[in-house]
Structures are given as structure tokens and as C-alpha cells.
Amino acid sequence: MRSALSFLSNALSRISGSAGAQTVSELLIDLSEYASLMTPSELTEAPPTCAASLVSPAVASQPLAEFNAQVTFDLKPCELYLLETGPAHTTQLTRKEGLQLYQTMQTLRRLELKADQLYKQKVVRGFCHLYDGQEACAAGIEAAISRSDHVITAYRAHGFTYTRGVSLKQIFTELTGRRGGVAKGKGGSMHMYAPHFYGGNGIVGAQVPLGAGIALACQYQGNQQVCVTLYGDGAANQGQVFEAFNMASLWKLPVIFVCENNRYGMGTPVERSAASTSYYTRGHFIPGIRVDGMDVLCVREATRFAADHCRAEKGPILMELQTYRYHGHSMSDPGISYRSREEILEVRSKSDPISLLRERMLSNNMASAEEFKEVDTMIRREVEEAAQFSCSDPEPPLSELCDHIYSNEPPMEVRGTHPWSKLRSIS
Amino acid sequence: FNSYNEEINALNQAMDEELERDERVFLMGEEVAQYDGAYKVSRGLWKKYGDKRIIDTPISEMGFAGIAVGSAMAGLRPICEFMTFNFSMQAIDQVINSAAKTYYMSAGLQSVPIVFRGPNGASAGVAAQHSQCFAAWYAHCPGLKVVSPWNSEDARGLLKAAIRDDNPVVFLENELMYGVPFEMSEESNSKDFVIPIGKAKIERQGTHVTLVSHSRYVGHCLDAAAVLAKEGIECEVINLRTIRPMDVDTIEGSVMKTNHLVTVEGGWPQFGVGAEICAKIMEGPAFNYLDAPVTRVTGVDIPMPYAKILEDNSVPQIKDIIFSVKKTLNV
Numbered sequence: 036m037r038s039a040l041s042f043l044s045n046a047l048s049r050i051s052g053s054a055g056a057q058t059v060s061e062l063l064i065d066l067s068e069y070a071s072l073m074t075p076s077e078l079t080e081a082p083p084t085c086a087a088s089l090v091s092p093a094v095a096s097q098p099l100a101e102f103n104a105q106v107t108f109d110l111k112p113c114e115l116y117l118l119e120t121g122p123a124h125t126t127q128l129t130r131k132e133g134l135q136l137y138q139t140m141q142t143l144r145r146l147e148l149k150a151d152q153l154y155k156q157k158v159v160r161g162f163c164h165l166y167d168g169q170e171a172c173a174a175g176i177e178a179a180i181s182r183s184d185h186v187i188t189a190y191r192a193h194g195f196t197y198t199r200g201v202s203l204k205q206i207f208t209e210l211t212g213r214r215g216g217v218a219k220g221k222g223g224s225m226h227m228y229a230p231h232f233y234g235g236n237g238i239v240g241a242q243v244p245l246g247a248g249i250a251l252a253c254q255y256q257g258n259q260q261v262c263v264t265l266y267g268d269g270a271a272n273q274g275q276v277f278e279a280f281n282m283a284s285l286w287k288l289p290v291i292f293v294c295e296n297n298r299y300g301m302g303t304p305v306e307r308s309a310a311s312t313s314y315y316t317r318g319h320f321i322p323g324i325r326v327d328g329m330d331v332l333c334v335r336e337a338t339r340f341a342a343d344h345c346r347a348e349k350g351p352i353l354m355e356l357q358t359y360r361y362h363g364h365s366m367s368d369p370g371i372s373y374r375s376r377e378e379i380l381e382v383r384s385k386s387d388p389i390s391l392l393r394e395r396m397l398s399n400n401m402a403s404a405e406e407f408k409e410v411d412t413m414i415r416r417e418v419e420e421a422a423q424f425s426c427s428d429p430e431p432p433l434s435e436l437c438d439h440i441y442s443n444e445p446p447m448e449v450r451g452t453h454p455w456s457k458l459r460s461i462s
Numbered sequence: 463f464n465s466y467n468e469e470i471n472a473l474n475q476a477m478d479e480e481l482e483r484d485e486r487v488f489l490m491g492e493e494v495a496q497y498d499g500a501y502k503v504s505r506g507l508w509k510k511y512g513d514k515r516i517i518d519t520p521i522s523e524m525g526f527a528g529i530a531v532g533s534a535m536a537g538l539r540p541i542c543e544f545m546t547f548n549f550s551m552q553a554i555d556q557v558i559n560s561a562a563k564t565y566y567m568s569a570g571l572q573s574v575p576i577v578f579r580g581p582n583g584a585s586a587g588v589a590a591q592h593s594q595c596f597a598a599w600y601a602h603c604p605g606l607k608v609v610s611p612w613n614s615e616d617a618r619g620l621l622k623a624a625i626r627d628d629n630p631v632v633f634l635e636n637e638l639m640y641g642v643p644f645e646m647s648e649e650s651n652s653k654d655f656v657i658p659i660g661k662a663k664i665e666r667q668g669t670h671v672t673l674v675s676h677s678r679y680v681g682h683c684l685d686a687a688a689v690l691a692k693e694g695i696e697c698e699v700i701n702l703r704t705i706r707p708m709d710v711d712t713i714e715g716s717v718m719k720t721n722h723l724v725t726v727e728g729g730w731p732q733f734g735v736g737a738e739i740c741a742k743i744m745e746g747p748a749f750n751y752l753d754a755p756v757t758r759v760t761g762v763d764i765p766m767p768y769a770k771i772l773e774d775n776s777v778p779q780i781k782d783i784i785f786s787v788k789k790t791l792n793v
Contacts, residue, residue: 187532241559244528245531245556
């Protein structure tokens with residue numbers, strides 16, 4: 036009750052203007068805080084673990100040599116479009132691979148939940164689009180390509196930023212806008228970069244032609260690399276996406292177009308925005324696969340198939356990953372006005388990507404519950420350390436405000452806010 | 463040494479030499495390859511370099527501009543041609559948000575070495591949708607360089623500089639200038655001849671008034687200056703060459719000498735190149751040397767009409783420049 040009252044007084048002081056900038060999004064932040072106060076804690080904490088009850092004490096205390104080093108799993112077959120054969124129906128997972136995938140996905144999960152916290156503490160500002168629920172997509176794709184391949188995505192980008200090699204510290208510090216951020220605080224949530232990772236792009240759909248262009252460079256340079264170009268179900272209706280499809284197909288560019296279909300474009304369910312929700316067929320003349328995006332092994336196998344297709348110079352291919360986001364579109368969106376709490380809870384309990392992998396490994400005797408718990412603890416600690424650092428790192432120096440306008444250029448003068456403000460810019 | 467070259471040849475040769483010099487350079491756009499270029503600027507290049515380096519695109523400006531930018535991010539050095547800059551509006555998000563801002567947003571991690579080129583501004587009888595000047599629009603944005611050559615030597619040196627520049631450069635040509643022959647200096651023969659971006663050129667020395675212009679209207683200014691000289695008025699004519707970053711120092715130095723300034727451009731007056739020059743002069747030391755307010759000579763503030771008499775009266779004529787100089791000098 037007390038927190039509800041303080042929310043109301045905060046909101047009122049914002050509206051009356053006494054708290055400084057009163058933007059709609061700040062009011063929405065308060066509303067989402069209110070919503071999280073009023074809802075059960077599932078929405079802001081880790082999903083309930085259901086694996087514990089499956090593991091008998093005997094399994095948990097077995098020595099390492101007793102675990103299966105490798106298991107073959109059946110995979111849900113992918114729906115195919117313009118393809119005779121698709122990804123393999125089974126996949127082999129080694130214990131090591133499994134633990135690595137688990138660690139990656141759990142790190143992504145904790146990263147996003149921490150980002151949520153930091154945003155509510157107002158140390159992260161502006162837009163913050165969280166990826167929790169979609170971990171299998173980023174982890175599965177990265178497992179099937181190499182660092183010399185290329186990835187580009189839209190603004191729900193923290194997951195790929197991590198899988199492409201940016202450290203937790205550099206990610207959090209970019210979110211908090213400090214000098215240690217991967218983009219020195221200049222970019223924020225939507226503009227993080229790494230070698231062969233081209234962001235983080237804020238304009239819906241713009242990254243798709245960019246990705247086709249990166250693939251053009253791969254083809255031009257003859258380096259056998261592919262470009263994974265991701266977009267959402269919302270972006271799938273952008274004209275420039277179809278322009279990119281046409282040119283990629285004409286010129287047989289080695290691009291894997293990936294539609295991360297999380298069923299909602301901001302607040303609009305797919306049925307209300309797309310005349311055809313079979314996103315994997317919307318490349319028309321481009322072969323497509325529809326993949327269970329909650330199963331990291333499905334995603335991995337499908338991406339292997341897609342990458343082989345491209346490297347064999349067969350041209351582009353389209354993968355639709357059916358996935359789900361637990362958070363709303365961004366931190367300003369509680370995510371419950373256009374979908375039901377029941378739906379969110381159902382996905383969490385039946386299709387959570389991290390739980391699915393853990394259960395699989397436990398029930399096939401590939402690891403123990405203790406091991407997973409140890410990994411969880413380690414990740415929590417790493418995330419906490421990185422977040423602490425990001426809150427204590429100093430802000431970027433004002434002297435660097437105008438840097439990085441031009442590349443490879445001698446220092447120049449930049450006009451400040453008034454004619455007497457002559458600022459310096461270096462490359 | 464006298465050598466005359468039409469501007470279109472200067473552009474063609476510049477691209478040819480840069481394609482030969484650096485295999486990462488390539489040209490893409492509508493009709494650039496097998497058609498030899500909509501205005502024939504890329505004539506012969508496809509025959510020489512083939513499909514890999516000279517790429518015909520479908521009519522998909524947003525798509526192919528994005529592809530060009532992506533290829534620049536991944537290590538190539540594309541020249542992206544817009545058949546005219548009017549069509550660049552379809553792709554403007556890629557130019558501004560994907561190209562211009564990226565080096566800054568990434569704090570220097572990701573550069574975008576790309577040239578967007580094509581004809582800009584009024585042509586002849588092509589009417590409103592095909593006649594807009596985009597100098598002011600693109601020059602508004604930090605992260606871009608905007609270049610506007612006048613003569614063949616400008617075209618050659620600035621295009622080479624633009625291709626060698628590691629930043630996104632908007633290169634504004636003028637269709638009416640393509641067929642105009644200009645004398646070329648001996649030094650411009652060199653394959654490494656580049657004109658520095660960001661430096662204006664004083665085309666004609668004068669003492670009574672400074673005329674600042676870019677692209678086709680530099681020629682108009684020189685013609686007006688010739689007429690005015692007969693009446694004893696000596697104009698200093700400055701060819702901006704680069705719109706952004708603008709060479710304010712050269713303009714200020716000239717104004718501090720002549721005490722009068724007239725800007726001449728083809729684009730619309732509001733929020734235009736001349737407007738920016740006025741603001742810059744007022745903010746700097748040259749203001750105190752002005753004996754009269756700055757005069758802007760611009761295109762008429764209307765969409766471009768079709769009929770010849772209307773079109774002719776929609777853009778600055780030489781008589782308009784002469785009239786404006788005399789008004790500014792109060793003679």
C-alpha cells in the first residue's frame with residue numbers, strides 16, 4: 036500500500052511539473068512499476084524451475100564419469116518452403132556444448148533482468164528493449180556460425196551483443212551511459228557494436244538491406260562468410276525488406292534472413308498487422324524454414340542448415356524463429372494490455388528455453404542439478420559485478436562530446452550551443 | 463598546357479582511375495552498368511570492370527542504398543549512384559541514420575566509407591518532382607560531408623577525394639553541367655590529383671563585393687562579374703566546392719576585404735545554403751566589416767514549374783545577380 040501511495044505521489048508530482056522533465060514515457064515507467072507492484076513476482080524474477088523434482092538424489096550425487104558425454108536428441112521437424120529437404124531431425128549434443136548453451140542463455144536471461152532493474156532505478160534511460168524469452172535464438176544461432184561470420188539485428192540487441200563477444204561489463208556500462216561502455220556511452224541500448232556485429236539498429240527494417248550489403252561484401256571478397264540478418268514480425272512488413280529479398284535473391288547473396296517472430300509488433304499481434312503470418316514464406320522466391328525458436332537445439336540445427344545453404348552459393352534463405360518475449364515491447368510497455376497474463380505464464384511454464392534445455396540434459400543424465408545451480412550462482416555473481424561496475428564507472432568526459440564525427444580526419448572545430456562555444460572534435 | 467574536358471568525362475575518368483587503384487571500390491545504381499549510365503557518366507566502366515564491380519540495381523533506392531551502406535560497413539568502398547537526388551528521398555534514412563550517424567554512435571568502432579553521387583537540383587523541363595536541390599537537407603547533418611563541384615577540375619578532384627575519404631560523402635553533380643567543357647590544369651592530369659574536401663576556391667579576385675556560390679551558379683556569378691567589371695564593379699567570386707564542412711574562413715577573409723556579400727544558389731531560400739552563410743558571417747569577425755546586410759540570391763520559393771518561361775524565372779539568372787550586387791552596393 037505504501038509503495039502504491041509513493042507511486043501515486045511520484046506520478047502526481049510529475050504531472051504537476053515539479054519533478055523536472057515530465058515525459059509520457061516517464062509516466063509510463065511509473066505505470067509499469069505500479070503494474071509490477073500489483074502483479075505476482077513471476078514477471079520480474081527468473082521463471083520457476085521445474086527440473087528439481089525430476090532429479091533423484093542418486094543422480095545428483097553421481098561422479099562426472101557417470102554422465103553421458105553425448106546424446107542424440109529428436110528435433111521437432113521444421114516446416115519447409117521451397118525446400119525438398121530441411122534441417123536434420125536429430126542433433127547430437129555433447130555435455131560440454133549443452134553446458135555452454137545453458138550458460139549463454141542463462142547469462143542472457145540474467146543480463147536482461149538486471150537491465151530491467153537498472154532501468155527502474157533510472158540509471159538506464161531512454162529505450163530498453165529486453166530479450167528475455169528469446170535466448171534460444173541468439174544462443175542457437177551463434178552456436179552454428181563462427182566468429183568470422185557476420186550478424187546484424189534491430190534494437191532488441193543485448194542478446195546478440197553478448198553472444199558476439201562484448202563483455203557484460205561493457206554492455207551494462209553502455210546501458211548506464213558511462214565511459215567504459217562498448218560505445219563509450221555514445222550509443223546506448225540500441226547502438227552497440229563488435230567485430231562482425233553491426234548493432235543494434237534503431238530504425239525498424241533498416242538493418243535488413245544493411246545485412247544484405249554485408250553479405251554482398253562477403254561474396255565480393257570471396258571469403259565464404261555469411262551474414263545473419265535478423266528482423267522481427269513487425270519489421271517483416273517493411274518495404275525495404277522486400278527490396279532486400281529481391282536483390283539478395285537476384286545476386287545470390289550469402290545472407291540468412293531471420294524473422295524473430297515473437298507474435299507482437301510492439302502492441303499489435305501479428306494477426307492484426309500481417310495479411311500472411313507465415314513469415315517463412317514471405318520471401319516468396321526465397322526458400323524458408325519455420326523453426327521452434329524456444330528450442331535452442333532446433334535453432335542451432337536450422338542455422339547450420341541455413342549457413343550450409345548460403346556457403347554452397349545457393350543464395351539467401353529465410354528462417355522464421357517462433358519465439359516469445361516475456362517483457363513488453365520496451366521498458367515503457369508493461370506488456371499486458373494486448374496479451375493476457377495467462378498467456379505469458381503458459382509460455383514460461385511450458386516453453387521456457389532455459390528450462391527446456393536443462394530438463395533435457397537432466398533427464399538424459401548429461402549433468403546434475405548441482406552443476407546447473409553452480410552455473411547459475413556464478414552467472415548471478417558475474418552479472419552483479421558487471422552491474423555494480425556500470426553504476427560506479429564515471430560518465431564520459433564532456434571533452435569527448437564532439438569526438439567521432441568523422442573517421443580518419445584531423446581535429447576540427449564544432450559549434451556548440453552558441454557561437455562562443457567552440458568545441459573540439461577528434462576522430 | 464591547354465586541355466578541355468567535359469565534366470561528364472572528368473567524372474568518368476575519376477571513377478575509372480579509382481576503380482583501378484583500389485579493388486574495394488565499386489559502383490552500384492540504376493542503369494550504371496549495361497546502359498552505360500542514365501546520363502552516361504559511367505560509360506565504358508561495365509565493359510572494362512564487369513558485373514562484379516559495376517552493378518545494375520532494380521528500382522529500389524531504399525534497398526540498394528542500404529545494401530551499399532552495409533557493404534561499406536563490411537570493408538568495401540561503394541559508390542552509390544542515385545539517378546537524381548530527388549530519388550534519394552526514398553533512401554534518406556539509410557544515408558542519414560545508417561551512414562552519417564554510425565561512426566559517432568559507435569564511438570569510432572564502425573566507419574562507413576561510401577560516396578552517394580548523382581545529379582542534383584534543377585535540370586531542363588523536368589518539373590517539380592525532378593528538380594529539387596538537396597544541398598541544404600544533407601548539409602544539415604553532422605557525420606556527412608557534402609560536396610558540390612562546379613567545373614570539370616572540381617568534379618575530377620573532388621570525386622577522387624570523396625572516394626578516398628573514409629566517411630559518407632554526398633556528391634552533388636548537376637546534369638546541365640555534364641556536357642560543358644572546361645579547361646583542365648596540368649596538375650589535374652595526375653592520377654593522384656585530389657581537391658581537399660572542405661576548402662573553397664577563389665575563382666576571381668575582386669575588391670568591391672564577395673559572391674559566394676556552388677555548382678552551376680558559380681558560372682553565373684563569373685558571367686555577372688564580367689558584366690559588372692565593365693561598370694567598374696570588381697566582384698570576388700568564391701566557389702564553395704564543399705557545402706559541409708563549409709570553408710567559412712575563406713568567405714570571412716574575402717568579406718573583410720570587400721565589405722559586401724551576396725550568396726547565390728539554385729535551391730530554395732528558406733533554411734538554405736545562403737541562409738547558413740548569413741548566420742555564420744553574423745557569428746564571426748566578418749560581421750563588423752559588412753557595409754550592408756548580406757543578400758541571398760536563390761531559387762524562387764515554389765515547386766519547379768514546367769513551361770520554359772516559368773522555369774527560367776524560377777532560378778537565379780545573371781541579371782538577378784547583377785541587380786542584387788548593385789542593390790547591395792547601393793549603386
